[in-house]
Amino acid sequence: MAIMSRALIAIGLVLVLAGLLWPWLVRLGLGRLPGDIVIRREGFTFYAPITTGLIVGIVLSLIFWLINR
Template sequence: MPPQLGKLLVLIGLAVAALGAFLWLGGGSLLNWFGRLPGDIRIERPGFRLYAPIASMLLISLLLSGIMWLVRRLG
């Protein structure tokens, strides 16, 4: 395994840990809109609950694709 990949994995891990700490310490109130975007499907009935965050997952996919494009472009 090349050393650059190891460094990248450590940086990604640190970023995920920082995001988790931010949300855990109360920063999650800034992201209340996430999961409630137009296009997220929510069906609630007695004894049945369906939640399909389609628009939210598309947003995450676009964000991660952009980040990976930048990493490849700059690296």
């Protein structure tokens, strides 16, 4: 049970940190990478951040791997 609570606290801290750093992360181009799909029509926008999601997933996996090591 203690491991689960630590994981939830770590996830929460990562989300808070990402929220605080968001103005600088946007400047890096996250969300507008090649492979992110944007379809714009009149009154409709579809956005699928495929590449951004992969990069964020890899980074989070590395962080959790280092924490558990």
